Amino acid sequence: MVSVIGLFIAFTVFIIYAINRMTNRLCVQKEIPNERQPKVFRTINILILILLLSSYVEILYT
Structure with a gap:
């Protein structure tokens, strides 16, 4: 378990x-303004964390 x-x-x-590196490349490639970049990073990170937590719960209870 541990x-x-x-x-x-x-x-x-x-x-x-890895996701943050790809997000940074996306922001550079699409020329997203510096003011919007924190919102992009926050949104993507929250969605990835939800995905990882749900996969952890699935692994834990199967």
Whole structure:
């Protein structure tokens, strides 16, 4: 159980880092103004966290 939690936390950190790098590239490529970038990052991060939490709950209860 503890190893699954540790593995999932490491996976989560990697996924969040990779998604944030891709979001930054998107903002640069689409020339999104600096004022809107925090909102874009916040929205994407919240959606990814919801996805990761739901997958963790699915793994935990199956």
